[in-house]
Amino acid sequence: MSEATVTRAPRRADAQRNYEIILATARAAIAERGANIVLEDIARDAGVGIGTLYRHFPTRQDLLEAAFLDEALELRARAIALADAPSTFDALVSWLRLQRDFGAHGRSMGAAVMNAKHTEGTEIQIACASMRDAGAVLLQHAQAAGEVRAEVELVDVLRLIHGIVLANEQAPDARRVEGMFDLVIAGIRT
Amino acid sequence: MSEATVTRAPRRADAQRNYEIILATARAAIAERGANIVLEDIARDAGVGIGTLYRHFPTRQDLLEAAFLDEALELRARAIALADAPSTFDALVSWLRLQRDFGAHGRSMGAAVMNAKHTEGTEIQIACASMRDAGAVLLQHAQAAGEVRAEVELVDVLRLIHGIVLANEQAPDARRVEGMFDLVIAGIRT
């Protein structure tokens, strides 16, 4: 996964170091235990004070978004890679499956992030938008090929998939998830 | 909505009174502000101590479930009433729409409740099960009429609708909800 090390306003070396350590620790914790991490634990594991964590990530949401940034970029890259696939429909479905798995893996962190309304111009907002743009291409291809209904909107499909992840958070059941996913796929088909 | 006043083991009059006041207060609060109510507030508004609330409803989930019980019974009744409708497909869709609206109204309280795994034999578990049974009849009718694919399972459809509610909790958008719902309906159609 690409390290999206964004070089922003000049920071002191120790600040930059702590920023990265905190983010890495959070990413690991989220991957392992889900999005409802305890920020105090992250700070301890990262070896910094809680105050330091809060300076770099003023709200819980900020930390989650920063951790999710990589995933958004990754999903965007995948969409672009799939744009040349022979079957437009399969490409779209594969990408949607990735969306589902990424969400399930990060324990709906993706969903938690996607669900929030981002202020225009935010780094995460831009990343999400460009991820959606890349996905929209897949959808358009499939629609142009007449395999997906013309009136289907990507936003709805994505949000539906996030809904699947959310609805299966408490009692995850692969069979159930698969069934729900198939239902959505059937719904977009011509 | 029918008052599901369940007369259980004999209780002192004051206990029974408080039980009902708390439940009514909680229901009103949930309808107005959603499922993430503050139990301390409920107790205060009901004019009882927090200890009293917790005696009657040992966990937050217990209170939510009790408040949801009526909705489950109502949804069951609606399903039974719709079983005689001329169009089996429309009947099913109407009922699913109810599911969606009830969830949105109670701010996904329904979803929160449905999502939890209930221990066998619980009052709420039985209510939910019989609600699902009633809904399953609608699905079977529509399937028998060849209007819904045979492999569609009710559980998946219901959970998908709860997912819609969950995914739209933060930033509710009627247009989005409608689009997602239509997508699901398209997905079950033959």
Next chain:
DNA sequence: TTGCAACCGGAGGCATCCTCCATATAGTAT
């Protein structure tokens, strides 16, 4: 009226989020 089992209610323990500010330090100017 009396006795007691059932019931009440709120103080307080615990977890978590987040703020504030006295202290420490990186980087720069001398």
Next chain:
DNA sequence: ATACTATATGGAGGATGCCTCCGGTTGCAA
């Protein structure tokens, strides 16, 4: 090297919300 200062640190503690515990109260049966 030294001093200076803008920047960064970190943990004490305030706020909120969940839930438990137990001394005091009360309905109700005899």
